[in-house]
Amino acid sequence: MKTLILFYSFSGSTKKLASQKAAETGADIEEIIETKKMFVLKAYTVGAYRAMKRNKTEIHPIKSQLNSYEKIIIMAPVWAGNPAPAFNSIVEQLPSGKKVELVMVSAGGGTKDSAEGTKNLITAHGCEVTDYTDIKTLVKK
Ligand SMILES: Cc1cc2nc3c(=O)[nH]c(=O)nc-3n(C[C@H](O)[C@H](O)[C@H](O)COP(=O)(O)O)c2cc1C
Numbered sequence: 406m407k408t409l410i411l412f413y414s415f416s417g418s419t420k421k422l423a424s425q426k427a428a429e430t431g432a433d434i435e436e437i438i439e440t441k442k443m444f445v446l447k448a449y450t451v452g453a454y455r456a457m458k459r460n461k462t463e464i465h466p467i468k469s470q471l472n473s474y475e476k477i478i479i480m481a482p483v484w485a486g487n488p489a490p491a492f493n494s495i496v497e498q499l500p501s502g503k504k505v506e507l508v509m510v511s512a513g514g515g516t517k518d519s520a521e522g523t524k525n526l527i528t529a530h531g532c533e534v535t536d537y538t539d540i541k542t543l544v545k546k
Contacts, residue, residue: 407502408432409469411438412480413491415448418497418542419510423480426508432478435469435490448484456484459526476504478534483511487519494527501531507538514541 410432414420420436427434440463443452447464455462471477477499481492488509499505505527509516516523516539 406475408476409474409479410434413437453485455490456487462490464494480508499530503532504535505532506536512523512543
């Protein structure tokens with residue numbers, strides 16, 4: 406199945422995981438980049454607020470031809486319990502009818518309060534959520 410991994414990463418963890426997944430599966434991969442990189446303070450204030458409200462952020466145009474893929478894997482960090490705003494910017498551009506796998510990357514490793522809402526965003530675009538995974542990036546001692 407022709408697969409594309411689209412990912413956003415603020416501090417590099419999701420980028421590393423996405424690159425590993427691409428290497429393991431042979432999927433194509435594209436990084437989603439914000440037109441203005443946020444400073445950390447802004448990410449924790451404006452960015453976290455936007456994530457909670459499921460608002461978008463401005464991103465550079467996606468270069469991949471999304472229509473040419475059967476499956477799209479979206480990987481994004483969790484901000485304030487929700488996918489980071491760039492995730493919402495990607496979802497908006499999904500062509501209908503795609504199989505979509507979601508990978509949420511977070512320090513806590515859980516998105517139980519937002520997972521259903523996140524999946525609903527995908528199905529609202531006429532796509533099917535085939536898998537949803539949480540990945541924890543920090544090991545608490
Ligand atoms: C603005 C901001 C908000 C965050 N909020 C959460 C959160 O609510 N829950 C959580 O588990 N981790 C949270 N994190 C941690 C990130 O999800 C985690 O470090 C993730 O691995 C970062 O991925 P990245 O390096 O690809 O950006 C937050 C990080 C940032 C920058």
